[in-house]
Amino acid sequence: MKVGLFIPCYVDAFMPEIGVATLELLERLGVEVHYPLDQTCCGQPMANAGCHADAALVERQFLRCFEKFDCVVTPSSSCAHHVRERKNLHSNCLELSEFLHDVLKVREFPWARFAHRVGLHVACAGLRGLGLASTSEISGPRFSKPRALLERVRGVEFVEAARPDECCGFGGTFSVTEEPVSARMGYDKVNDHRAAGAQYIVTPDPSCMMHQRGCAERLGIDLKFIHLAQVLNGAPE
């Protein structure tokens, strides 16, 4: 299977290890991964700020890189959500965990072991936008694709925060333009994780991770953060 790998701008620049883990994991699972070298960003920051003309320029560049692929995979749910929801961008852009869960239907990660107390954080765009998991607002059967994957990693012990699917407050430009509320939400989130006894926060979304890690570090809370791709790829403990 041939897929285009989209590594969002901020992951490329600040968290390359997430890109590496995603690529290695997909390769390990036999996927033919192509990484277009001229990719930049999907246009989400501008579009979320209301600046759709500015976003359109960026989206054109995205399309130049990815239109030839039937399927695009990315380790960021808000980017996947943006790409998929936008008219004429790429209707088959999948977030990594849904690609693994729904398309490849991977259920075994024999190479992975992660013996820690883990809090799982699914980004709102993944949760309520892409439907990666059931939400606390809607009654009905409970499910979580990222969790279903993570459950297959040996050693993982789940701990649940009191408000497992409350937004952590990143929100793109919101994190800067609404800094007071954004930071407070982040503080509340990492404190909630800590109170639940988590050692690691595992998340399929690097943007929430960057925000929460920044909050935890500033507060001096001993909480580690790691992307789901890294754990599934057998991150060294």
Added chain:
Amino acid sequence: MKRVDHAEASSHFIKATKHLEFHDKRLWDLRQKRDREAEAIPEWEELRAAASAIKEHTLSHLAEYLEQFERNAVANGMYVHWARDAAEHNQIVFSLLEKHAAKILVKSKSMLTEECEMRPFLETRGIEVVETDLGERIQQLDDEPPSHIVVPAVHKLRRDVAQVFSRTIGTDSKNTEVAYLAESQRKDTRPYYLKAGAGMTGANFAVAETGSFVVCTNEGNADLSANLPPLHIASIGIEKLIPRLSDLAVFVRMLSRSALGSPITQMTSHFRAPRPGAEMHVVLVDNGRAERLGMEGFWRSLKCIRCGACMNTCPVYRRSGGLSYGATYSGPIGVIIDPTFNLRKYSALPFASTLNGSCTNVCPVKIDIHDQIYRWRKVIAERGQLPMVKKEAMRMAGKVLSSPKLYRLAVKAAQAGLDYLPRSMIYNPLNAWGKQRELPSAPKQSFREWYLENR
């Protein structure tokens, strides 16, 4: 008109830690109670779909239902008035009070009269207006607007209420017992019911087929306001219409469950006709609703039944408080309604959201709230209402991110900056991210660089 600065206002709210923590906890508690009630009803999602469909049907046939309501209400013995805007509404109410020589108006909670700024209008004309809902009365005595559409004084602690009451109705400022405070307000308000020349209520629903309206409350104050004075005025927004009495079966099951997580309000009062010797007047108010109905992408906000569930669940609202929105309506529903009143003034509000979508999920009438927030941002940008800094930042970002070359240079520069600049230069007042958060550390190479080296 000056733009409301939600971020600035929220920073003050957040500094008052005790208040913030109480506010967040109290509203989250309501949200959880709502979850339990919703889960206890297997057909909850079907109810939401039904409620949404009834409202969309009504709104797309609104003129017919309004006229049907008027015909039936008049046949029942009510008087029906039409108000194009807030000014007309206030004038109609004042004229009625004048005609009946009413100097005191007791009223139950109504967001519509807040929206019309009716109280100051009447007070400058010599009418004493007494709010009879406990929360609303606290806010009136403290000279503040309600901060929440269901629990108006939720941002106050007990000790704040004790202060307000001791200052205004002479309670013991040290006694912060809920029962004492509530009883004191009750005792203070009771005589007004008997003295008042007129009583006012809003309405949760107006039923076209019966020409009646329904008021859902928990304190009984609306019934006293409506039934003791010789004149009852009900101010009703035109979006409150529902076609049939049987439709209420859907809404009454959802309203209080969504609002407070209780199965039903203590009182669900149906008003159909004036009692002998009294008069009942309905003022049907547009005040921008007809225009909103014509707004593609935004008209569904008119489905709102004012339960406040979106506010209770909103992580931003819970941490910034209703007053930080500087508008009649706050929280998620507020940020999609307020810009219709004044785009410039409320242009920052749709950005007071992370687009997390929880509001949309709890809305009992399935308003696409977070999608509308997203759409408003586009309208605000297109109409030139973005702050210059943001507009320029996005223009630059668009330019850089659409060019692979410029993008790579920017990545290098950002990494170098994080690597070489001293901490004091990175964490400066202009770096909003770094005020309360650490920045990511600079990696040795970008993913792209790694890829070129390793694949």
